[in-house]
Amino acid sequence: MARRDNDIWWRMAWRNLWRNRRRTAITASALSFGFVAAVLMIALMDGMLEQLVSNGTRVITGQVQIHADDYRPERSMHDTMGGREGLDLAALVGAAGSVTGVTGVAPRAYGGGLISSGDETAGAVLMGIDPRREEGVGRFGASFVVGGMPGPGEIAIGNAMAGTIGAAPGEEVVVVAPAADGSMGNELFTVSGVFRLGMGGFDDAYVLVDLGSLQDLMAMDRSRIHEVAISVDRTDQADLVAARVEEAVEGLADGLVVEPWSVFHEQLYFMTSMMGAANGIIAMIIFGMAIFGVANTMLLATFERRREFAVARSLGTSGRSIVRIVVCEGLFLGLVSLGAGALLAAPVVVYFHEFPLDLSSFIGTYSFMGSAMQPLLTVEYSWDGPLVSAVALVGTGVASALYPAWRAIRVPPADALASR
Amino acid sequence: MSNEHAVRTERLWKIYPQDPRPVEAVRGIDLTVSRGEFVAMAGPSGSGKTTMLNLVGGLTRPTRGKVWIESEEISALSDRRLANLRMHRIGFVFQSYNLLPVLSALENAEFTLLLQGVPARERRERVRELFREIGLEGLEDRRPPKLSGGQQQRVAVARAVLGEPALVLADEPTANLDSHTAEALLDVMERLNRTKGTTFVFSTHDPRVMERARRLIRLVDGRIESDHEASG
Ligand SMILES: Nc1ncnc2c1ncn2[C@@H]1O[C@H](COP(=O)(O)OP(=O)(O)OP(=O)(O)O)[C@@H](O)[C@H]1O
Ligand SMILES: [Mg+2]
Numbered sequence: 001m002a003r004r005d006n007d008i009w010w011r012m013a014w015r016n017l018w019r020n021r022r023r024t025a026i027t028a029s030a031l032s033f034g035f036v037a038a039v040l041m042i043a044l045m046d047g048m049l050e051q052l053v054s055n056g057t058r059v060i061t062g063q064v065q066i067h068a069d070d071y072r073p074e075r076s077m078h079d080t081m082g083g084r085e086g087l088d089l090a091a092l093v094g095a096a097g098s099v100t101g102v103t104g105v106a107p108r109a110y111g112g113g114l115i116s117s118g119d120e121t122a123g124a125v126l127m128g129i130d131p132r133r134e135e136g137v138g139r140f141g142a143s144f145v146v147g148g149m150p151g152p153g154e155i156a157i158g159n160a161m162a163g164t165i166g167a168a169p170g171e172e173v174v175v176v177a178p179a180a181d182g183s184m185g186n187e188l189f190t191v192s193g194v195f196r197l198g199m200g201g202f203d204d205a206y207v208l209v210d211l212g213s214l215q216d217l218m219a220m221d222r223s224r225i226h227e228v229a230i231s232v233d234r235t236d237q238a239d240l241v242a243a244r245v246e247e248a249v250e251g252l253a254d255g256l257v258v259e260p261w262s263v264f265h266e267q268l269y270f271m272t273s274m275m276g277a278a279n280g281i282i283a284m285i286i287f288g289m290a291i292f293g294v295a296n297t298m299l300l301a302t303f304e305r306r307r308e309f310a311v312a313r314s315l316g317t318s319g320r321s322i323v324r325i326v327v328c329e330g331l332f333l334g335l336v337s338l339g340a341g342a343l344l345a346a347p348v349v350v351y352f353h354e355f356p357l358d359l360s361s362f363i364g365t366y367s368f369m370g371s372a373m374q375p376l377l378t379v380e381y382s383w384d385g386p387l388v389s390a391v392a393l394v395g396t397g398v399a400s401a402l403y404p405a406w407r408a409i410r411v412p413p414a415d416a417l418a419s420r
Numbered sequence: 421m422s423n424e425h426a427v428r429t430e431r432l433w434k435i436y437p438q439d440p441r442p443v444e445a446v447r448g449i450d451l452t453v454s455r456g457e458f459v460a461m462a463g464p465s466g467s468g469k470t471t472m473l474n475l476v477g478g479l480t481r482p483t484r485g486k487v488w489i490e491s492e493e494i495s496a497l498s499d500r501r502l503a504n505l506r507m508h509r510i511g512f513v514f515q516s517y518n519l520l521p522v523l524s525a526l527e528n529a530e531f532t533l534l535l536q537g538v539p540a541r542e543r544r545e546r547v548r549e550l551f552r553e554i555g556l557e558g559l560e561d562r563r564p565p566k567l568s569g570g571q572q573q574r575v576a577v578a579r580a581v582l583g584e585p586a587l588v589l590a591d592e593p594t595a596n597l598d599s600h601t602a603e604a605l606l607d608v609m610e611r612l613n614r615t616k617g618t619t620f621v622f623s624t625h626d627p628r629v630m631e632r633a634r635r636l637i638r639l640v641d642g643r644i645e646s647d648h649e650a651s652g
Contacts, residue, residue: 008527008531008534011522011523011527012520012522012523015522015523016522019521019522307518308518308520308521311512311514311518311519311520312520312531313503314477314479314506314512315506315507315512315531315532315535315579316503316504316505316506316507316508316532316535317503317507317535318500318503319499319500319503412479412480413479414474414479414480417474417479417514417518418470
């Protein structure tokens with residue numbers, strides 16, 4: 001049997017689409033706007049998620065961390081990386097720093113203790129840091145109200161803590177802390193500066209101490225640290241970078257775990273995942289509503305053409321071919337709308353990317369799960385949103401045509417021919 | 421002429437379930453049309469002409485009775501087989517032309533050939549040849565709305581006969597045409613009947629058309645009232 005010329009069905013579908021130009025234009029416009037709305041909404045949401053993650057990780061934690069495998073969640077001071085012996089710190093920092101995508105590497109040790117100034121005493125988390133390296137990961141360095149990062153024998157405290165114990169830069173404080181060998185370490189430190197991160201739980205509890213000084217205070221070798229915090233150039237690539245870092249530091253010590261923020265910052269990850277899912281649901285609602293609207297229009301169109309379908313069928317056209325005509329029309333409608341929508345969406349997305357919506361005159365800054373939110377609606381460039389929206393749009397066109405197509409072949413040809 | 425029939429019906433009934441009481445559109449018609457016949461069905465409005473043609477063409481299923489197209493009994497066929505049968509063996513001409521408005525004259529005419537899977541080149545050749553014969557040359561690329569009624573109906577006839585069906589069913593093919601155009605169309609159908617041996621069964625109200633039929637069947641209230649060989 002000779003090859004069937006299938007392009008006739010495409011041709012008929014395409015021409016059918018343009019028979020009622022105004023109706024097609026209106027339907028396509030609605031779909032295009034739906035597409036633009038979905039793309040923009042996803043882009044804004046991505047921007048918001050990016051801001052959330054970025055704020056949640058750029059202040060202190062970084063996007064990737066290395067620990068000893070038993071360090072989290074108890075955070076015992078004994079669980080240093082590489083066990084009691086520790087490891088070659090320079091080699092570790094060097095290896096992690098040379099991984100593509102890594103922008104900063106900061107080694108840290110933690111302890112707990114009491115800080116006293118005069119009669120006032122407060123409990124504190126002691127964070128031992130390398131001031132220069134810390135600048136590449138966290139935001140402490142940029143948050144000083146007075147003074148700066150601590151050098152050897154120095155300590156930096158948050159403004160809330162400074163208020164509690166009444167200490168100012170240049171003054172001395174006493175730090176008492178349990179040490180790794182079971183003794184109590186105590187030492188005088190000079191306040192190098194007061195920082196203000198603007199986030200509850202940090203400014204009144206965290207203090208920064210020079211890494212070497214903290215190790216001395218806690219009777220730990222210089223090779224022993226609890227954490228390496230790593231910053232990456234793209235937060236959405238953290239998983240990938242974590243895997244690369246894991247490879248790079250393998251063999252430097254036993255039992256090292258490298259985790260991206262989605263693992264060690266579970267709450268934030270949960271939150272962003274929820275928002276992402278909500279995003280998807282809203283997009284589904286947009287296109288779900290569109291399906292009914294478009295299906296209604298197509299139903300009208302196929303009803304108007306029922307005589308033609310009946311004629312085609314009485315000439316021997318199969319029901320399948322009729323379905324193909326109607327579904328192709330829906331497909332073309334989706335593609336035309338996509339073309340128009342893409343032309344519309346591109347400048348809108350570029351505009352909002354270049355000029356983020358600043359809502360600060362309406363809403364103040366808000367601290368949220370360790371993430372300081374700016375009232376700024378930013379748009380991130382990404383292919384995912386437009387791609388998903390495009391598939392949804394074309395899918396909408398096709399899905400809208402299914403019921404009308406089914407209806408088109410339901411009517412017996414003779415009845416359709418008889419009706420006027 | 422062969423004795424073998426093109427169409428045969430046996431006690432054919434069509435009852436439309438209708439309020440307040442069912443309509444008996446066709447009431448037990450026995451009809452045999454031989455190959456190559458040129459038959460007109462006449463009768464008052466509502467006498468069952470259209471219903472009869474739809475039954476014979478497999479567009480409507482009979483309430484009772486049987487229909488044969490050549491040797492095939494069609495009332496038992498599936499929709500798919502019926503569509504196939506129409507595509508290969510039956511051509512339809514409708515009262516209101518019923519061309520597909522999105523297709524050009526040529527595309528409309530070649531539609532059946534396309535369904536039959538005839539290659540494009542052969543299709544075009546056959547359409548052009550027939551268009552020359554029936555005075556449609558040069559109108560190949562026009563869409564139906566830009567054709568006169570007579571031209572549209574000739575395209576419809578071309579569409580019906582190009583697939584070389586054994587049988588062409590035409591429901592009042594001249595009803596919307598002026599008498600001159602109607603005569604011209606009948607000329608075309610007659611010529612195809614003579615040269616290709618295609619069987620034609622058409623319904624009509626038009627006395628001038630009845631005159632040209634070689635057999636005239638009169639329907640009244642879903643029954644055959646008379647059935648004459650005419651002069652032709
Ligand atoms: N689909 C249908 N449903 C119900 N009744 C129908 C249907 N089609 C036809 N009828 C009825 O069946 C009878 C025969 O109709 P049909 O159309 O076959 O007559 P006709 O001879 O073709 O008339 P006309 O010359 O007006 O075209 C009429 O009474 C008509 O009302
Ligand atoms: Mg009729």
